[in-house]
Amino acid sequence: MNIRPLVIAILAMAIMFGACSGNDGEREQQSKKQMAAGDHTAHAQMKMASEEPTDESIYNVSSIWLNRYGQKVKLGSLRGKVQVVAMVYTHCEFACPRILADMKRIRDRLSEEELKATNFVIVSIDPERDIPERLRNFASENELSDTNWTLLNGGQGDILELAALLGVKYKKISETDFTHSNIITVLNKEGEVAHQRKKLDDDPTPIVKNIKVLTS
Amino acid sequence: MNTWIRVIILNLFFAGLSVAALAQPDGMARIEGGTFMPFYSSTEDSITVDPFYLDKFAVTNAEFLEFVKANPEWRRSNVKSVFAEDGYLKHWAGDLDLGSDAEKIKNSPVTNVSWFAARAYAQWRGKRLPTLYEWEYVASASHDKPLASRDKEFVQKVLDWYSRPNPETLPRVGQGKPNVHGVYDMHGLIWEWVQDFNTVFISGESRGDQGELKQFYCAAGSSAASETDKENYAAFLRFAFRGSLEADYSVGNLGFRCAKDNQ
Structure with a gap:
């Protein structure tokens, strides 16, 4: 019974890409992209010293944000450290506390040295309520x-843009609640997506391993 | 004294003209607000859309060429890969060259553009992308009814297009009949980016799997007998398509049009 929606979804996709796109390059591009991903770390290190963000860096965005003290921040100011990023809202009672707990668990598995090269970022998807003061209290x-x-x-x-860059989906479903992806993203020091943990119940070991490699 | 009055009257006249010009931005249709039912909703949760403006036509290759001329960072060879994948504008011959088919495609909708590029274009024009609900609301209108999702003929036309393969070159914009809002080609030409395309949940994530997602599948999977189900199926296809997109994708039949707030 559970398989039926899945089959329908797959069929729908097949119809989409068969009938509507006729777009031969699509799958090819995808795999090219995956291949290219392998070079990123080398690429990033090579360009580390330059001013311009790398082509795959999310620090190419020009958006301006407020931190918990109400100071203006550009995402580019996060450059130079490995970033562990999640998009949540502080009034969330279900998934977000678990995401935060997971981030802390990740933190606790890093050495002092690794922690110096790592920062954790919480981006609110609920800007109306998560004003700097609220963020300060939450922190x-x-x-x-x-x-x-x-x-x-x-x-x-700007939140939608960042979500698009990280592949995070979210949607306001009532006056007080959002539905959202439970993705934790690791950005390398250049701001390129290096690793993502997509589901709540996934083991944090791979993400921790990744951070250890990126900070070394 | 008389001349003063004349000057004042003239001024008022021109002020009036410019207000009229503001009220109806070039090439855009004013969409009166309204309420509609997204395909997955139950009778209680209809969606209200506020008045706004929407481009009558999808953005064309020629218009997008102007944009990349003025914004070198969005040219094919300059664009940051994080904002557009390899296929970006691949149907053009070069950065500023539509190719040998230029005459044929200049008034066709631009495709192979990422969401980031579409958004940047809209901002450059002082506009924005329409929201998903705004787009769906306008798309539910036929040439004579604002809400035609229960109209057999209209629904069948939309579905017919979905099942036709793409033509080699896309036809120019605005060939069909406009819908009741004066907007062309919401169906039958291309798929279109919307501002919040990434609010559609298609894979099991968060609480979506319990609510919205299930409604999606139920709406689409129910027995395909009645017209209601058929309309649901057409909208389901659009939602499924959006749910499958990433913002850097460049797809051969995916373009966009712009919207503007009602002010």
């Missing part, structure tokens, strides 16, 4: 230090 309630945690409030369009 102190959850003991999120200044040295390792950045909390960001931004404009609707």
Whole structure:
């Protein structure tokens, strides 16, 4: 019974790409992209010193955000450290506390040295309620230090853009709640997506391993 | 004294003209607000759309060429790969060259553009992309009814297009009949980006799997007998398509048009 929706979805996709796209290059491009992903780390290190963000860096966006103190921040200011990013909202009672707990668990598995090269970023998808003051309170309630945690409030369009860059989907479903992907993204020091943990119940070991490699 | 009055009257006249010009931006149709039912919803949750403006036509190759001329960072050879995958504008011959078919395609909708590029174009024009609901609302209108999702003939036409393969070159925009809002080609030409395309959940994520997603599949999977189901199926295809997109994708039959707030 459970398979039926899946089959329908797959059929629908097949129809889409068969009938409507006629787009031969699509799958090819996809695989090219995956192949290219292998070169990124080398690429990033090579370009580390240059001013311009690399082509695959999310720091190419020009959006301006507010941190928990209400100071203006560009995402590019995060460059130079490995970033562990999640998009959540602080009033969330279900998934977000678990995401935060997972981020802390990741943090606890890093050495002091690794922690110096790592920062954790929480981007609110609920900018109207998650104003800097709220973010400040949330940070102190959850003991999120200044040295390792950045909390960001931004404009609707800029949040959508960042979500698009990270492949995060979210949607307001009522006055108080959002539905959203539970993705935790690791950005390398250049701001390129290096690894993603997509589901809540996935083991944090791969993500921790990744951070260890990226910070070394 | 008389001349003063004349000057004032003239000024008022021109002020009036410019207000009229503001009220109806060039090439855009004013969409009166309204309420409609997305295909997956139950009777209780209809969606209200506020008045806004929507481009009558999809953005064409010629128009997009102007944009990349003025914004070198969006040319094919300059674009950052994080904002557009390899196929970006691949149907053009070069950065500023539509190719040997230029005459044929200049008034056809531009495709092979990523969401980021579409968004940048809209911002450059002082516009924005339409929201998913705005787009679906306008798309539910036939040439004589604002809400035609229960109209057999209209629904069949949409589905017929979905099942036709793409033509080699896309026809120029605005060939068919406009819908009741004065907007052309919402169906039958291309798929279109919307601002919040990435709010559609298609894979099991978060609480979506319990609510919205199930409604999606139920709407699409129910027995295909009645017209209601057929209309659901057409909209389901659009939602499924959006759900399968990433913002850097460049797809051969995916373009866009712009919207503007009602101010």
